[in-house]
Amino acid sequence: MSERGMSVRELADAVNDAVGRLTGRPAVTSERTVYRWLSGQNRWPQARQRLALEAVTGLSAVRLGFVPRGKQHDPVRLEEGSDVERRRFLGAAASTTAAVTISLTPNASARPSRVGTADVIRLRAGIERLVALDDERGGHGLEHVALAGAAEALGLQERAATQRVRQRLFALATDYTAQAAWSRIDAGQLDGVEARLERALTLAGLAQDSERSMQVWNLRAMLARQRRHHHEAVAAAEAGLATAVARRSPVHASLAHARTAVCLAHSGQARPALRHLARAEDKLTKADLQQPRSSWLVFYGPAELHSLTAIVHDVVGRPAEAEAASHHALAELGPAYRRNRAHTLARLALAQLHQGDIEQACTTSGEVFDVMAGTALPGRLRLLLGDFQRDLLARAPRPMAHEWTDRYRTQWSGS
Known part of the structure; x- marks a missing residue:
């Protein structure tokens, strides 16, 4: 739940959605049930709930920490219902697990009329795969896949089961659109990037998500700096620093200060740049880096701060300090x-x-x-x-x- 950023209510909704898909009948998993799983009071959920959990997470019930009753150690054994129902249920579970954990865009005919947390989890897994590819080889070449993910998230929000699901889909559309913009920035192909970022900022507003707003301002600062529009880059970085998430979260504040430092250094303002760099270091010492973070921010930590520090020092004419920071990174x-x-x-x-x-x-x-x-x-x-x-x-x-x-x-x- 921490890795996927899910609340107790959202996990209960996701399980109910998955059971509904698998059986065609609504389920009534409650928050109390989830708390019983978390506390260990219920160590082996009902069969349908187990399979739904496996479909939602892509992990077996045993991998999730549940313990089979008695001598039975098969986490997918159904304890009730006819053989026909059992085969149908298991077959549906397999296909749903594949959709949640592998496919970014499932067959349109298989989509449910009601869009819930399971769809949010599937789309979130897609953006996590794109981010992993970006880390490994660079963001270039991922634009079309990212735009397809944004389009699907926006299409699904019209059938969102709740307002919370709708906002999460807007947030995911922001993630995908920002990833498409980053793909072009990393490729050095800057035409059209500004329009992508304008769209992402609008979607972040619809999601009412200040973190996504900061994500977009961070990219706008990078775009302006790459275009050598240094004063615009400083303004964008400062806009990221002014977001609500940067005011309350040390790790977000650290990145915002570091980005501002880089932009100030390139604009010829060495002393303010070094001040912001010191603030970035101070904020990072106060951050709990073990807490789960959004996929776009996972990259940021001591290594990235050292890398940005190296840029600032080199640009302001301190190459020895830049070399030391690069080695630390x-x-x-x-x-x-x-x-x-x-x-x-x-x-x-x-x-x-x-x-x-x-x-x-x-x-x-x-x-x-x-x-x-x-x-x-x-x-x-x-x-x-x-x-x-x-x-x-x-x-x-x-x-x-x-x-x-x-x-x-x-x-x-x-x-």
Whole structure:
């Protein structure tokens, strides 16, 4: 429940929806029943509830922590009903589990007339898969899938069972639309991104979700900075900092301060940038990073803050501090964040180059291609390597600069 951000009421609704799909009859799982599961008072739910839980979560009842009664250890054994009903129920359970855990867009003819929490969970799983792909190889190429997810969420909200489900679907449509915008930003294809972000901000308003609003302002700041509209980038970052979620959540506040610091540094305001960086560090020390977070924010923690710190220090002319921060970021980054590791290595190479350590900078930049081997380089990473090449040509002996260009031209242009 924590991983999926579900309340007791939402889990009860999801189980009832799943039982209704599987049997064609409404179910009456209550919040009290869920509390009995959580407390261990009921250690083995009724058969239909077990199968519904498995359909909703994609995990077996035993994996969920339930204990079979007596000597029976088959978590999907039905304890009641005829053999015909049992086979029909199990077959339906298998198909529903597949829809919830695998398919982003189920067959339209199989959709229920009433849209509930199970649909929210399925769509949330879809955005989590997109975020995982983005972490592994970059967001480029995911735009069309993300837009399809947004369209489905908006289509389903018209048949939402409750206002809460409707708002959650609007929030998911925001997530998918923001992911589509990020896909273009990461690819370095900035045309049309602003329209996507305007749409995402509208959807966040319909969802009445300040966290999604901050998500969009964070991307707008990144877009403006990439376009070198630095004052606009600062304004967008400050708008994210002013959201309700940034005021109440230390982890959100930390990211908002760090993003503001980066934008201020690029606008030539070094001292305010460093002040915001210090606030970002302070806020992160107060954050409970073990608490579940929205999929778009999972990336943020000590590693990302060190990466953003490296950018700020390098831009304001403190390359030694930038190099140290980059090393800290690389030490903290998990193996799933392959694209982020490559990006941090490129920033590290720039910091080394700006200190005059040309040979080491060339070696470090070469590691970017090793990390991303087998995957096309995102456009944003290509642009950063372009910055490295330009600075290398300006600072290094011509033979060394040309040797770097010749060595990596094929990988760079063909990645």
